[in-house]
Amino acid sequence: MRVFVIFMAMLMLSGAAFAADKAVSFSQQSYKNYVKTLASDEFEGRGPMTQGEEKTISYLVEELKKLGVQPGYHGDFIQTVPMASIAASQDMQLKIGDLSFEPGTDFVSRTQKMTKRTELNDSEVIFVGYGIDAPEYGWHDYADMDVKGKTLIMLVNDPGYATQDESVFRGNAMTYYGRWTYKYEEAIRRGASGVFIVHETGAAGYPWSVVESGATGTKYMLVDESGNADELEAMGWMQTHTAEKIFASQDLDFQQLKADAANPGFKPVSLGVNANLRTIHWNKMGESHNVVGVLPGTSQKDEYVLLTAHWDAFGKKVGVKGDNIFNGAVDNASGVAGVLELARMLSERDKPLKRSVLLAFFTAEETGLLGAFAFAQHPPVPTHQMVGLFNIDSMNLAGATDYVLKYGDGLQELESWLQQAAAAQGRRVKPDSNPQNGLFFRSDHFALAQQGVPGLLFMDLGDSDPDYIANRYHKPADEYLESWQYSGVKNDLHLIYSLVEKLGNSDAWPGWKEGAEFKQIRDADLSQSGE
Incomplete structure (x- = not known):
């Protein structure tokens, strides 16, 4: 029966126009006010567990109340997210065999253990290729x-990127196995003490400066009852030249072994040297917060369409000369402002949608999607009541385009909804030009995808403004600019509004396509719920 309902809904969808209510439209002034406020120095870079967070949370709750949005987390606007902050001394030194390496220049390292000191003591060093165990791909590094x-x-990345062979993993498009988060998780499951991922700009999708910036300063994490005792002593990255020196010291060719690792049947190689590293940490337990609101539906109010964005940036950093506030204007004050503006547009409708709209602003995305994972683990409503999700992680502030970007090609049925919504605007869907970067796995919707909830990512990190990644991304220079153009934001928000409106007034439950990593999870979730 459910399959028939979905089929009929998609049939009607194919002939229906994706057009927003003419009476509800984008307000450049309200959007501009939102983003300008959130990206101001007053908010101190919106760092979790700081005064900047307090100001951000208060502002978001106040604005939602003004719009008539109701509390969305068990009767409250706030979901408390217990977490810890940890900062590592940067005078550490990594010694492998007889070679010594300097932090920042040669490697970076951190931990998630809640201890004052972590150590690698004569730990045998092993090269494990891509560090992947994926039976479905016949891969066992x-x-x-x-x-x-x-x-x-x-x-870094996976063998598909290395070979550019569509028959190997997903070819150039990164899978979840290519993400550094998976690599650390798999190493933890196997009891390793330390991991160093070899950085390459092309395979990673960002330069070493991004790695270095992300590993220094204060990091945040979710903490278990053991104080994360099972975590790695060292979670790190190293430069390619560092790896080459280590391998060469043992008469091994790093580039040759790297090539070998792209072939099935690769076996781990012990390098015959030990690693030593001692790091001092400053830890603090605390709380951060997600902000959650809801616009209740009518006849299907227990079914939810989600609109999400992360409110955090990198806060203020000690030791940075000159401007030390990481305002995070594009990433992601622009996305938060987008969700607020959509909330305003939806709240001004003459008639509410049939389904409810859940608005979620997540903390600590920049340090591992922590707020989104906390939300996914302790959701305000069961995941089987979540129909679909639209996540905004930066917006196009360089002017209108004739396209909308799509991430995660071939994974879910919402992709066809996106194509039709774009066509209604006279636009095309442009596939991610850098699928090797794995952006689909790098934003908050992914935490819900792992619970089976399908979702689209809306992100414009430099596609319309190539200078952004090179000079402003994750830097103090990501500030509000008077030169911004809002025609692209207007188009994208009207597009997202039309998707929310269509899904919110529909009986359809768009799912994952065959072969998607999350299809079985979603099918099981819906079947247990009786949907």
Whole structure:
């Protein structure tokens, strides 16, 4: 029965126009006020667990109340997210064999253990290729190697990117196995003590400066009852030249072994040297917060369409000369402002949607999607009541385009909804030009995808403004600019509004396509709920 309902809904969808209510339209002034306020120095870079967070949370709640949005988290606007902050001394030194390496220049390292000191003590170093164990792809980089207590060196991305062969993983398009988060998780499951991922700009999708900036200063994390005792002593990255020196010291060719690792059947290689590293940490337990609101639906109010964005940036950093406030204007005050503006547009409708709209502003996206994971683990409503999600993680402030970007090609049925909504605007859907970067796995919607909830990512990190990644991304220079153009924002918000409106007044439940990593999870969730 449910399949028939979905089929009929899609049939009607194909002939229906994706057009927003003419009476509800984008207000450049209200959007501009939102983003300008959030990106101002007064908000101190919106760092979690800081005064900047307090100002941000208060502002978001106040604006939602003004719009008539109701509390969305069990009767409150706030979801408390227990977490910890940790800062590492940057005078650490990594020694592998007889070679010593300097932090920042040669490597970066941190931990998620809630201890004052972490150590690698004569830990055997093993090269494990891409560090992937993926039976469905016939890939077993660890083979039968016991890596408990060892320090692992591994490659960034996955073998599909290395070979550019569509029959290997997903070819150029990164899978979840290519994400650094997976690599650390798999190493933890196997009891490793340390991991160093070899950085390459092309394969990672960002330069070393982004890695270095992200690893220094204060980091945030979710903490378990053990104080994260099972985490890695060292979660790190190293430059390619660092890896080459280590391998060469043992008469091994890093580039040749890297090439070998792109072939099925690769076996881990012990480098015959040990790693030593001692790091001092400053830890603090605390709380951060997600902000959640809801616009209740009518006849299907227990079914929810989600609009999300992360409110955090990198706060203020000690030791940065000159401007030390990471305002995060594009990433992601622009996205938060987008969700607020959509909330305003939806609240001004003459008639509410049939389905409810859940608005969520997440903390600590920049340090591992922490707020989104906390939300996914403790949701305000069951995931089987979440129909679909639209996540905004930066907006186009360089002017109108004839396209809308799509991430995660071929994964979900919402992609066809996006194509039709774009066509209604006379625009085309442009596939991610850098699928090797794995952007689909790098924003908050991914935390919900892992629970089976389908969602589209709206992101414009430099596509319309190439200078942004090179000179402003994750830097103090990501500030509000008077030169911004809002025609692109207007088009994209009207497009997202039309998707929310269509899904919010529909009986359809768009799902994952065959072969998507999350299809079985979603199918099981919906079947248990009786949907």
